[in-house]
Amino acid sequence: MIPAGAPLAPSAPARRPRVLVADDSVVVRGLIGRWLAESGIDVVASVSNGRAAVEALDRVDPDIVLLDLDMPELDGLGALPRLLAKRPALTVVVVSTLTKRNAEISLKCLRLGAIDYLPKPETNREVTTSTSFRQELVAKVEALARPLRRTAGDGTFPRPVAFSSPLRLLPVVPRCLLIGASTGGPKAIGQVLAETGEALRAVPILIVQHMPPIFTAVFAEHLSAQLGLPAREAQHGEALLAGRIYVAPGGRHMGVANRGDIAAIRLDDSAPVNFCRPAVDVLFRDAAAVFGSSALALVLTGMGSDGLQGCRALSQAGAGVIVQDEVTSTVWGMPGHVARAGLAREVLPLDDIGTAVARLVGGGR
Numbered sequence: 001m002i003p004a005g006a007p008l009a010p011s012a013p014a015r016r017p018r019v020l021v022a023d024d025s026v027v028v029r030g031l032i033g034r035w036l037a038e039s040g041i042d043v044v045a046s047v048s049n050g051r052a053a054v055e056a057l058d059r060v061d062p063d064i065v066l067l068d069l070d071m072p073e074l075d076g077l078g079a080l081p082r083l084l085a086k087r088p089a090l091t092v093v094v095v096s097t098l099t100k101r102n103a104e105i106s107l108k109c110l111r112l113g114a115i116d117y118l119p120k121p122e123t124n125r126e127v128t129t130s131t132s133f134r135q136e137l138v139a140k141v142e143a144l145a146r147p148l149r150r151t152a153g154d155g156t157f158p159r160p161v162a163f164s165s166p167l168r169l170l171p172v173v174p175r176c177l178l179i180g181a182s183t184g185g186p187k188a189i190g191q192v193l194a195e196t197g198e199a200l201r202a203v204p205i206l207i208v209q210h211m212p213p214i215f216t217a218v219f220a221e222h223l224s225a226q227l228g229l230p231a232r233e234a235q236h237g238e239a240l241l242a243g244r245i246y247v248a249p250g251g252r253h254m255g256v257a258n259r260g261d262i263a264a265i266r267l268d269d270s271a272p273v274n275f276c277r278p279a280v281d282v283l284f285r286d287a288a289a290v291f292g293s294s295a296l297a298l299v300l301t302g303m304g305s306d307g308l309q310g311c312r313a314l315s316q317a318g319a320g321v322i323v324q325d326e327v328t329s330t331v332w333g334m335p336g337h338v339a340r341a342g343l344a345r346e347v348l349p350l351d352d353i354g355t356a357v358a359r360l361v362g363g364g365r
Contacts, residue, residue: 017145020045020062022053022079023095024071027124032066032137039138041145048072050079057086064144066118066137069096069105077105084113091115091144097122103218107186115330116140116183119212143183143303143331170320170345173363174296176240176256176263177203178287180280180310182210182302184330186219188350189300190226193245195354199361200229201243203296204263206254206287208280210302213250220247236267248278255286263290274306280334284310293318296360298353299344300324302334311343320360322346322353 019041023029026048033043044060047053051074053065065083069076076094083090092114096102106117118137121127177200181189186209193200211219217233223245224231231245234254240246240263248254253273255266266286273279280299284307287295297314299307301324311321321344323335328350339347348356 016040016042017064017141018042018044018060018062019141020047020053020056020060020065022047022050022065022071022076023068024048025068025124025127028068028120028127031127031134035134035138036141039142041138041141050074050076050082053079054082054086057083057090062090064091064093064141066093066095066141067109067114068120069094069102069109077109080109080112080114088113093118093140093144095120098212098214100214100218103215106215107218107222110187115144117215119215139303140183143333146331170293170296170360171318172294174203174320174361175294176287176291176296177205177357177361178283178295178297179205179207179209179300180284180297180302180307180334181208181300182276182304182306182331182334184301185209186211186222188324188330190223191350192298192300192354192357193223193227195351196357196361197354199358200227202361203242204240205245206234206240206248206256206283207245208248208254208278208283210276210278210306211250216247216250220245223247234265234267236265238265240264248283251277253278253282255282256290257286258290274304276304276306280307281310285313288313288317288319291317291319295319296357297321298323298357299335299338300350300353301329301331303331304333305337307334308337308341308343311338312341315343320345322348322356324353325349 021029021032029046033046036043044062045056049071067076094106094109094114094117096106098119121130121133220231220233233249234246252267256263257266273281323338323344325347326332338344
């Protein structure tokens with residue numbers, strides 16, 4: 001901790017993040033290179049296949065690789081393990097069009113060590129005209145680059161985490177588990193749920209992971225296979241059952257509502273919240289009203305601040321909120337906002353969250 005008023009040591013010049021782009025389309029490579037350069041990010045190499053990406057690694061020393069899946073000679077899935085074998089700490093973002101096959105491969109790449117994925121329009125024309133793709137790409141690279149800038153000594157320091165009240169036990173045993181995540185979330189969610197173990201069978205699990213359509217359905221299938229529990233995209237009006245995992249469908253908000261004496265899923269197509277649909281805030285605010293103090297929410301790694309207002313509502317209702325710490329987060333945006341607002345009962349490393357959830361859901365002290 002730096003004492004108040006103490007002079008800061010001279011900092012080294014901010015290190016501009018270095019990006020390698022691997023895509024078989026010269027049009028896409030050119031556009032991405034220009035967009036990133038305009039945002040102050042150096043594209044140090046632009047190659048047309050995975051083999052060239054692996055060969056360029058030592059020569060250009062990138063921090064981040066944007067890796068297309070469909071490329072000649074060596075595709076993204078084949079190139080990924082070779083890239084990480086050379087540079088285990090390399091940040092790799094998989095880029096793919098929205099197909100079920102690519103969703104399957106993208107999630108496999110996350111298990112193999114890729115940090116995140118980025119959905120890409122199907123045609124070069126759509127890439128050229130899609131402002132949303134450009135905005136998401138630049139925002140994602142900038143978010144992933146921030147820890148690199150801090151490590152390089154740009155003079156910035158994480159703000160201290162403050163709590164509005166001392167850590168305390170939950171007033172009641174949770175009746176539902178809510179999870180919100182974005183960048184880096186699929187892998188983190190899978191780990192937390194696996195480490196929670198048999199306690200998952202005691203509560204319904206509702207997940208908002210920022211993902212496009214198709215990807216969310218595949219993500220649910222992967223969770224079911226990994227955990228041995230029923231998991232699927234949520235359906236409007238279905239009752240919440242203990243031991244089942246409900247994933248918010250890409251492109252739709254998921255909330256909960258009372259249907260007589262039971263709690264049920266609520267889906268809607270209203271406007272994005274925090275530029276997101278599905279949004280974590282929507283689920284958390286609904287859960288605060290329906291479950292009150294018997295809700296337990298997790299905010300895991302992710303860029304942006306989605307979930308902050310929902311955690312405020314949950315906190316006011318007496319519910320428990322646990323957030324992932326900065327060190328183990330891919331991006332400490334969503335959990336960081338909640339922690340700094342003093343809304344988290346606990347800020348924990350990823351490896352400790354599943355054990356904490358199992359203890360709380362099981363009524364342990």
